Amino acid sequence: MMRAAYAADPAQSRGRLVSEEESRFRSCFQRDRDRIIHSSAFRRLKHKTQVFVEHEGDYFRTRLTHSIEVAQVARTIAGALGLNVELTEAVALAHDLGHPPFGHTGEEALAALMAPHGGFDHNAQAIRIVTWLERHYAEFDGLNLTWETLEGLAKHNGPVRPPIPWALAEYDARHALELGTRAGGEAQVAAIADDIAYNSHDLQDGLRAGLFTADELARLPLLGDCFAAVDRAHPGLDPYRREHEALRRFFGLLVEDVIDCSRARLDALAPASADDIRMAADPVVAFSPALRRDLGAVRDFLFERMYRAPRVMVMRDEVTAVLCDLFPLFLSRPDLLPPQWRRDVERSKGETALARIVCDYIAGMTDRFALQQHARLCNGAPIAEPGTPPHG
Template sequence: MHAPFASDPEQTRGRLVAEPSSAHRSEFQRDRDRIIHASAFRRLKHKTQVFVEHEGDYYRTRLTHSIEVAQVARTIAKALGLNEELTEAVALAHDLGHPPFGHTGEDALAELMAPWGGFDHNAQALKIVTRLETHYAAFDGLNLTWETLEGIAKHNGPVTGDLPYALAEYDARHDLELSTHAGAEAQVAAVADDVAYNNHDLMDGLRAGLFSVDDIRALPIVGRCFAEVDRRHPGLDPDRRRHEALRRVFGVMVEDVIAESRRRLAAAAPASAQAVRDLGRPVVRFSGPLWSDLQQIRAFLFANMYRHARVKKMRVTSARVVRELFAAYMAAPESLPAGWNAHALSGDETRLARAVCDYIAGMTDRFAYNEHRRICGDRTWR
């Protein structure tokens, strides 16, 4: 039984291009399925979070991360009485717009695209699902429902100020009400993202040897979870001990979100999905004390993982690959594949830059390196 403030697929605001309803699937189920079958979703398999694609088989990729986020999001959505299919659709799509090399690639493209409307991975995800996926006969993109598009565009909160061009262009023809908070399902997807990456960055950092268990035992939440495992399972081998402790960290975060969100929803008593948007504040959140604990964990990861010498070296090389690929395509747009260079050779510099940006943003880590080596003749990345 869904809560009154859950999004109802029978009451969706619809799709930009009208389609007949499915006899067997709800509108939000169809959105989820289209995202899973999208080319951009498959490419997430070879786009990494912190490490580059060839570093090892066990580190998280954007694909495994998105699946983990969707699992957490469904758990929270079910506990809160929300629509699980919509929550899952937004969770699975939230990273579609990430370029190769994670935030390093995004920072490089944002700097390069500053003269031509900027770059933002959420805006790029929206562009992918509304234009760049070209598999359907009747429309470009996936023709998702308004609710799913809203969640992709603003699951992290209202979007105001100077909009990235990809977001501004679509919003001009299909108003996503960017200045308001998204529905509760999209808010769940955003918090589930925080839960997933806080946990798996600790796990990946330990696996990579960037820090040790002794280094993180002083962190809030983490220390007491290790202490509980040691009390319950003395002498456990290191791998199981680490897993048992970090899954408890995971559980602490999820339980906190559910308890705090129930408290906020009970206080606000929204009578509909739209009432959640109209509140002017988020309803799905961590509690204050746990959020403070997470900030300490993030500060530790920033200093000991994201700014570790090994990771910084990869960041420098990866940023150079993106910058030099961009320059090479801008100088010789005919080197773009057919279908891309048709747009790029129009003689309009803005159009060219945006085509080059879209092409690079869609690359996997490995393909970007190989393409850089092919075009620029540079093997120093190895």
């Protein structure tokens, strides 16, 4: 596949923090992608929530299935725009590594708990995971990813403005990621692929959960035309297939709009290098204004009917209580942490350093592990030696 002049070139990568011999068979961005796939943090996404808590049903998306879907969409868009598919895929697969248990609810809880110690941000935590917490290699901490992949993780949602999350600022001081500029085109693709994936599959999961009906979706912008097209092509189709066909069309509509709009933006900018995209005033990968407006109505519907649905809000309160119990417990009883985490505690100095270790430990938990630990440690059961750690 031909790459454009503005695509990231693995031969011109800015390299890794710790120099390594190049592979004979894989580009540096392919190696990044493969290290992410083989990481412990990526495997844990299997049991981390997307919207519904992981144990609520086998058919609902998890962070793992979501990340795979994002990568698939991102590969398609990157290929159509002449960008580097391997780098795009690496950023897409890693973009949710920093999410704690219980999704955005867990992030909000940890951000509040960590407010006296620099806060918590899942994008910054992803950087902390791939540069420090994945401690498997003999020659370095983390995965030693290329500058381009790290930049994409840090900035895929746009330039990072002050106040910069502490976990990101800490790494940037050692290996500057040019936080004030835009990310390259590959990371911009990963970000919009995330939007496409969650807007599409959250509609499907909400239907399966009974939070709204297909008739309600058919009254929304964009979706109405999709349902109408299915009804014209397949009159009398059974409801399950009708929903799937309509949402499939909605998904394709979003992808095609991004490709068409982004091609027009790239033609207007005429970037000669990846850095031209980084220095551009506006993103080069985007929805058209009309689709962005209509998609806003779909997002408003999801926020009201799904993300703030009564049953979801009840679960939000329950899982917030879990983290609000575990955090102060480990802060006051670091001896309850697994052995390798206790070694970090022994080397730490001060309450903030301890709080960040506890935060790293809890953020790495899966939904089920957090619930199990809470049941064991906070519900009156005898406190014993901790079990298998999430970063083990």
